[in-house]
Amino acid sequence: MEKIFDLIIIGGGPAGITAAIYASRKKLNYAIVYKDIGGELAKTTFVENYTGYKNVSGEELTRIFEEHMKMFNPIIIEDHVSDIEKHGKYFLVKTHDKTLETKTILICTGANPKQLDIPGEKRYASKGVSWCATCDAPLFPEKHVAVVGAGNTGLTSVLQLLDIADKVYLLSKYDEPKADKIMVEKAKQSPKLEILPQAMIQSIDGDKFVESIDVKLKDGSTRKIPVQGVFINIGYDPNTSCLNGLVQLDKFGRIIIDDHNMTSQPGIFAAGDVTNTPYKQIIIAAAHGANAIIAIYDHLAMMENKS
Amino acid sequence: MITVYSTPACPWCHKIKEFLKSNNKEFNDVDVSKDKAKAMEMIEKSGQLGVPVTDVDGKIIVGFNQDALKQALGLHGKDI
Numbered sequence A: 001m002e003k004i005f006d007l008i009i010i011g012g013g014p015a016g017i018t019a020a021i022y023a024s025r026k027k028l029n030y031a032i033v034y035k036d037i038g039g040e041l042a043k044t045t046f047v048e049n050y051t052g053y054k055n056v057s058g059e060e061l062t063r064i065f066e067e068h069m070k071m072f073n074p075i076i077i078e079d080h081v082s083d084i085e086k087h088g089k090y091f092l093v094k095t096h097d098k099t100l101e102t103k104t105i106l107i108c109t110g111a112n113p114k115q116l117d118i119p120g121e122k123r124y125a126s127k128g129v130s131w132c133a134t135c136d137a138p139l140f141p142e143k144h145v146a147v148v149g150a151g152n153t154g155l156t157s158v159l160q161l162l163d164i165a166d167k168v169y170l171l172s173k174y175d176e177p178k179a180d181k182i183m184v185e186k187a188k189q190s191p192k193l194e195i196l197p198q199a200m201i202q203s204i205d206g207d208k209f210v211e212s213i214d215v216k217l218k219d220g221s222t223r224k225i226p227v228q229g230v231f232i233n234i235g236y237d238p239n240t241s242c243l244n245g246l247v248q249l250d251k252f253g254r255i256i257i258d259d260h261n262m263t264s265q266p267g268i269f270a271a272g273d274v275t276n277t278p279y280k281q282i283i284i285a286a287a288h289g290a291n292a293i294i295a296i297y298d299h300l301a302m303m304e305n306k307s
Numbered sequence B: 001m002i003t004v005y006s007t008p009a010c011p012w013c014h015k016i017k018e019f020l021k022s023n024n025k026e027f028n029d030v031d032v033s034k035d036k037a038k039a040m041e042m043i044e045k046s047g048q049l050g051v052p053v054t055d056v057d058g059k060i061i062v063g064f065n066q067d068a069l070k071q072a073l074g075l076h077g078k079d080i
Helices: A014-025 A039-043 A058-070 A133-139 A152-162 A181-188 A282-306 B011-022 B036-046 B066-073
Strands: A004-010 A030-033 A075-077 A081-087 A090-095 A099-107 A111-113 A144-148 A167-171 A193-196 A200-206 A210-216 A222-226 A229-232 A236-238 A268-270 B002-006 B028-031 B053-056 B059-062
Touching: A004 A014, A004 A090, A004 A282, A014 A030, A014 A039, A014 A058, A014 A282, A039 A058, A058 B011, A099 A282, A133 A152, A133 A229, A133 B011, A144 A152, A144 A222, A152 A167, A152 A181, A152 A229, A181 A193, A210 A229, A268 A282, B002 B011, B002 B036, B011 B066, B028 B036, B036 B053, B036 B059, B053 B066, B059 B066
Parallel strands: A004 A030, A004 A099, A030 A075, A099 A268, A144 A167, A144 A229, A167 A193, B002 B028
Antiparallel strands: A081 A090, A090 A099, A111 A236, A200 A210, A210 A222, B002 B053, B053 B059
16 A cells, blocks of 8 residues: 555445545545446436436436546546455555555445345346346337336336337336326326336246236235336445445445535545435435535544644 | 447446457447347347347357456456
């Protein structure tokens, strides 16, 4: 280890990238470590609610973010972080082949799509079961498909599949889909869509590929629905495996932060979807990244004053 | 011969293509959203319905698996 960084940013989604831009402008001595630029944003079909962009693909917005960040020539390490640990008054961040010493850490590791944990889900993964409509929807032309989950991600999948598939079932946990009304109304205009309110998927069945799902309906009865595709959009599990119990998590496994994005461990901050912020949005993650860096800048100044 | 089966908006598909380009590997770029026969070919070769799929001289790699790609391309051991 040659030098001690002011900050290591972990994660390359909207929170991490925004943090890098702010950290560059504050002239912090930092590195950003990520495996996949863009995170969940890169997998989003279209974005219509990021201020300044009326309609942009997730991929394009990721490219614009990346270009903005790289304008400052930051140190970028494209690797997974396997472990972080306390090292005296500082911290160690370990990747596959590097150990970095740093005064502060900003965790922007985001969240991974949640699994249903029902029979058939694992067996038919990539054999009709998908967590990425942006990637896989084009493989279901003229097919019957089900989307599980009626939040914004679920409705994005539905809107995409309505253009490709012959029939789309939307399984909503609630009576009405929770997604933005503008998306729900647009989807409802299609005769191909059938919304199943208060529906719970029980199992996924088939032979080589998915052939049907069993769904428990609102009235308590079970319906076998023939489908060739199942798109799962039921939320996200935070990525906290590298944390080693260093920071406090809430009951959902999300990192608890204060108004300054600081965790229970002084010097470790967190931003974006990995935190206990109740709403997961690109613009919220980006704002978190900015907020965290201003707080980290102040924290570093305080550390300097103490020593 | 290298063939990449992909869809236009899939980020992993772009990563594979970038990876191949950066290693000066030529490849057939197949958009399975536009070519049904090729989509069926991909499903038959890989036994699954997800993109991307890369065929390196008959070796089938599902997803963006850099290690498997490097191995199939004989790039192991090189610092890339």
